[in-house]
Amino acid sequence: MRSRITLAPKAGWDSLSITTTYCMKDKIRIASGQGFWGDLQNAPYDQVTKGPIDYIMMDFLAEVTMSILQKQKKRNPETGYARDLVHMIEHILPICLEKGIRIISNGGGVNPKGCRDAIFSWAHKKGIRNLKIGTVFGDDILGSLDEFSKRGIKLNNMDTGESLDAVRNKVMSANVYFGAWPIVDALNQGAQIVITGRTTDTGLTLAPMVHEFGWKEDDWDRIAAGTVAGHILECGGQASGGNFSADWRSVPDLARIGFPIAEAFPNGEVIITKHENTGGLVSRQTVTEQLMYEIGNPANYITPDCVADFTTIHLEDIGPNRVRMFGVRGKPATDSYKVSMSYLDGYTAIGTLTYAWPDALEKAKAADEILRRRLSDLGLNFDEIRSEFMGYNSCHGPLSVMPNETNEVVLRIGVRGHDHKAVERFGMELAPLILTGPPAVTGFAGGRPKPSEVVAYWPALIPKTAVQPIVEVVEV
């Protein structure tokens, strides 16, 4: 194992007492409880009540999330984590404790300890005692950027090669993606809940397998199998019948969709399934679609834990809503962690107007031209002005087929620029089109489009030796 620091908390800590030896189970069930921050609120409750599971994992973090949380924490140091996670844990914890289900989530955002304390204070009020929560942090390197620079750690943009100096003064958040191992540490110490900062989605699912089955760090094939299982679970219902393009009509009862569950075995085989008596569908096709989601080179799916080879995955339908995954091969992990930094890069504003029959599209296009002329006459400069005609081309662009006659078309126009005043002024020019443009227009609800900040990303790599995940397990 790579070196990592384990902090011993203050009171009531006996590092020997938690060196529990687990009998190796022949199977564990890991349930997906959340595919993104804002997913079905009841999904975690359904997973812990509608059938047997051993672990529930919940993914909360997208790139944009970290900068939002960093902003919140700046205003109030006690925030900076996903409040939704605390509410969900409040909902499911009594059941989890009764059934021995352990909870793993990266909803700690930029303040995992704050999230932990919120859970502790709720548990205290409810009279729940002897609750052990692990936190994983050390991923937030915003305060260390100057030190890295002094030490010669460059953090150049990994896509363009550009030096960080170009945006250094504008950086709002900087987080390292940790993998499964710090979570394994916390589980080994008996944590019933593990709250992390920026941990990979896949690490949340891999960690319990490593913990239960004692997989070694260089057992690349099994580590890769757990990683692929993590990729299948990380988007919740998108693996169990949601957003299913092959035949969406064939998916039963999406209203009561069951989120996916991975039944993992010590040899690295995994069965993807869902609880009985839930809606949705788990099939070779639904699982394959999820495997395709957001991947690059399939032979090199890089995580901090391994490089998984998606060209070795075998899937087999073995029963209704049961897909067996086997044969996954992995390659050694790289020497770097990925770093994601965010910085402000100007403003956007986007607004819409709805044009009705007759000649809806023609009128929307005319309105677009009038607006652009007015913006130009005002001498306003933007990096980009983009117009789309919803109902005609906003999804498929030039591939769209011209309709014979549309009942209505929504003009969706947006601007981006670095001049806040210009972007704000654009917002004032949209509504006047209702009285000074083509007829039969409506849909101007919600007031003037307001400028919103553009959060841009700076992906970089950092040597694994330069940062240390910190694992802290506390019992209250």
Next chain:
Amino acid sequence: MKIRLIDIAHARSGDKGDTGNVGVIARKQEYYPLLAKYLTVERVKKHFNGIALGKVERFEIPNLWAINFLLHEALGGGGTKSLKNDAQGKTLSSAMLRMELDIDEKL
């Protein structure tokens, strides 16, 4: 014969920054060779003309009967920078499936 890609394949798409990925999956194993033969980089690049402004990359995944395409510079800058309704490329999958193929084989 002329066929529609949607009749022999399904697909899912997603984003990484300004790059969209589209995984095209054969509906039956026997259709995979058709994808491998006819879904070339050139054909996909032409199909997404005016949408994917950068290069197109192609990766075969025969074990899953699938081919993954990376469409660079396809999302209007990506993330919060993009002014597109579909800033995350969620509908690039169905845009891909609009493609028509002229194949030598009989189905």
